[in-house]
Amino acid sequence: MNFPDDLKYTKDHEWARIKGSRATVGITDYAQKELGDIVYVEFKDKGTSLTQGNVFGTVESVKAVSEIYAPISGTIIETNAALLDAPEKINSDCYGDAWMIVIEIKDAPELDKLMDSKAYKAYVEAEAKGH
Amino acid sequence: MRTPLFDAHVKLGAKVVDFHGWDMPVWYTSIKAEHIATRKSCGIFDTSHMGEIYARGSGAVAFLNKMVTIDVSTIEQGQIKYTFLLNTEGGIIDDLTVYCIKPQETYMLCVNASNKDIDFQWLESHNSGSCILENKSESTSMLAVQGPNTFPLLKNLLGFNLENTKYYYFKIHTSPQFGELLISRTGYTGADGAEIFMDNKNSRALWDKLVENGATPCGLGARDTLRLEMGYPLHGNDIDEKTSPLEARLSFAVDLNKESFIGKDALLKQKNEGIKKKLIGIELIDKGVPRQGCICLKDNKEIGIVSSGSISPMLDKGIALCYLDSAVRVGDQVEVLVRDKKLKAVVKKPPFVASQIRK
Structure with a gap:
């Protein structure tokens, strides 16, 4: 499984790519593998303000429904509309084409609560063992 | 509990889930890929947990x-x-x-x-x-081999010509390599094929041989989407102790002319009084996936509930079996409530995808 070094990660298996005051958000390789074939995705509208840990969308595989949580507080300034018609991209390119939303960060110090790739990898390995 | 094929599943990298106390593969690579392999070529399912x-x-x-x-x-x-x-x-x-x-x-x-x-x-x-x-459930293994390529595969590996067995018939075939096999022209997928019963000691060798020769290992996930496309009911979801075969529109498997059997009087009474709900299909017009427990609406009035739902890999549309008010007709437009969204759907009589079975 692939966990790029330049991203921040949540315990709910979202990633955030931070550029200046903006965070691009998606779900991780581990999450897409656990869900299996993804067939549906939806997110809240542009302009919605989110608190860290709030649900901002839902992703569905053939078998399961899973909510997606905001890694950081802020306002949704962009959503990936193309993904709604091609949710299977989440399986094939979860860190690239299958980004979900961009958040204008409200509270930068919250970023410290997120994991780096090394910590997230360890977290996922522990979770996989628990299965 | 584990079937005799559990180690084979792990070796193939299956994602294993608990199914009524059984550790069973839900998929090996992908539900969609396994589903399509069964429709187009040949899928193999471990159904040894059955009784x-x-x-x-x-x-x-x-x-x-x-x-x-x-x-x-x-x-x-x-x-x-x-x-x-x-x-x-x-x-x-x-x-x-x-x-x-x-x-x-x-x-x-x-x-x-x-x-x-x-x-x-x-x-x-x-x-x-x-x-x-x-x-004899404990000592019996069962494999479902489903899809058009089942026919050449069984011919080549077992010297068994499934063409000579009619739909819903079986033969006992003794193979020097795999022992005594009960091979039936049955299945739960709508793809033509066979179900093979055998003693536990022979199932691993047969499984390995079938996989080696091109049968795609399929998990319970694909088994569920395949049966749902055909509208086959799943006990515990679509039928249970609270629903009758008449409500489930399965009266083809009920002989009310037979002298007597447990439940006959209740069915006769139900038939005379008329049923209030019936098991029927819906196909989504809107994007989305109906799931068990979702409420169905017509003209904003509640008319029923989804008993099992998923996405059809062949149609790429949400499909479901649901119990709807008997007054609802095939072709009616209804809505299904998925989370907070009312999704448009049309009432259909399954199968959602044409059966491939040659009868």
């Missing part, structure tokens, strides 16, 4: 006729019929297939994994001793 109950003796037919909804005396040697065990209220304890191994003498009942002990106890509790019942 096999034998009924033997001169009293077997009379006993089974009291217990199931069809006339067992009309099943000929080598034939299989789908039927039900009902409670006195006409509710479905289980759905099953009856295999006539020797008329008047030996029958095999193939029952659901989650119900096999319940079924056996129910049967035994009504058996005055005229029938000898044996639960």
Whole structure:
């Protein structure tokens, strides 16, 4: 499984790519593998303000429904509309084409609560063992 | 619990889930890919968790006729019929297939994994001793080999020509390599193919050989989407002790002309009074996935509930089986409530995808 070094990660298996005051958000390789074939995705509208840990969308595989949580507080300034018609991209390119939303960060110090790739990898390995 | 093939599943990298107490593969690579492999080529499923109950003796037919909804005396040697065990209220304890191994003498009942002990106890509790019942589930393995390529595959590997076995018939085939196999032209996918019963000691070798020769290992995930595309009910979801075969529109497997069987009076009463709900399909017009428990609406009025739903990999649309008010008609436009969204759907009589079975 692939966990790029330049991203921040949540315990709910979202990633955030931070550029200046903006965070691009998606779900991780581990999450897409656990869900299996993804067939549906939806997110809240542009302009919605989110608190860290709030649900901002839902992703569905053939078998399961899973909510997606905001890694950081802020306002949704962009959503990936193309993904709604091609949710299977989440399986094939979860860190690239299958980004979900961009958040204008409200509270930068919250970023410290997120994991780096090394910590997230360890977290996922522990979770996989628990299965 | 684990089937004799558990190690094979792990070796193939299966994602394993708990299914009614069984550690079973839900998928190996992807539900969609396995689903499509079954429709287009050949999929192989470990269904060894299912139950096999034998009924033997001169009293077997009379006993089974009291217990199931069809006339067992009309099943000929080598034939299989789908039927039900009902409670006195006409509710479905289980759905099953009856295999006539020797008329008047030996029958095999193939029952659901989650119900096999319940079924056996129910049967035994009504058996005055005229029938000898044996639960052979523990020692029997079962593989479902489904899809068009099943035919050449079985021919090449076993020298068995499935073409010569009619739909819902079976043959006993003895293979030097894999022992005695009961091969039936049945399945739960709508793809043509076979289900193979054998002693546990032979199943791993046969599984490996089939996979080696191109059969795609498929998990319970694909098994579920395949059966849903055909509108086949799943016990515990679409049918249960609270629903009757009439409500589930499965009266083809009920013989109300038969003298008597458990649940007959309740079904007759229900037939006379008319049913209030019926099991039917919906196909989504909007994007989305209907799931078990979702409410169905028509003109903003609640008309029923989804009993099982998913996405159809062949249609790439949400599909579901649901219990709807009897007044609802095929072709009606309805809505299904998924989270906070009302999604448009049309009422359809399954199958959602044409069956590939040559009868």
